[in-house]
Amino acid sequence: MAGIDRRPDSAEALVRALYAEHGRSLLAYATRLTGDRAAAEDVVQETLVRAWKHADDLSTGRGSVRGWLLTVARNLATDRARARAVRPAEVAEVEDFPPVEGDHAETVVNSMVVLSALDQVSAEHRDVLVELYYRGRSVTEAAKELGIPPGTVKSRSFYALRALRAVLGGPGNNPGDGTGAEVTG
Structure with missing residues (x-):
C-alpha cells in the first residue's frame, strides 16, 4: 500500500x-x-x-x-x-421489563364508537346507561340519583340498550326487520 x-x-x-x-x-x-x-x-x-x-x-x-x-x-x-x-x-x-399484554387500540376504538352511539339515543336513555354501566350503580342507586322509580330505571335500561344496539347496527335490532324490536322509549 x-x-x-x-x-x-x-x-x-x-x-x-x-x-x-x-x-x-x-x-x-x-x-x-x-x-x-x-x-x-x-x-x-x-x-x-x-x-x-x-x-x-x-x-x-x-x-x-x-x-x-x-x-x-x-x-x-x-x-x-x-x-x-x-x-x-x-x-x-432491559430484562425485567414486563411484557405488553396486548394492543389497546381496539379498546379505544370501541370506546369511541360507544360514545358516538350514546350521543344518538335519547337523554333519558343515555342518563340511565351512564348511571348503570359507566358509574356502576345499582338500579336502586341509579333511581335515587336520577329521581325516578326503580321500575322506570329497569324499563329505560331495557329500551336504552335496545336503542343502542340499533344505533350500532346489531343483528335483529333494526326497526322494521320483523322481529318486533322497534326502538321505542
Missing part, C-alpha cells in the same frame, strides 16, 4: 483496495469484538474512513497496514462499548 494517493478521485480506489485486501479479516475481528454483525460492519466502515483520512500514515511504510487497521477497529469497538456502558439501557436491553 506504499504511495497511497488521497486525491478525491483515488479515495474510492483506496477504500476498495483496503477492503479487498483486509475486509474479511477486519470484519471477522470486529465481529468477535462486538458480538454483533451489524455493529461490526459499522466498525469496519469507520475504520476504512479513518484509513482514508490517515492515508499519509499508511504510506510511510512503517508497520503493517493490517496491524494499523486492526488497532483502529479495536479502539472503535472499545469506544462503542464504553459509550454503551455510560448510556441508560435501551428498552430492548
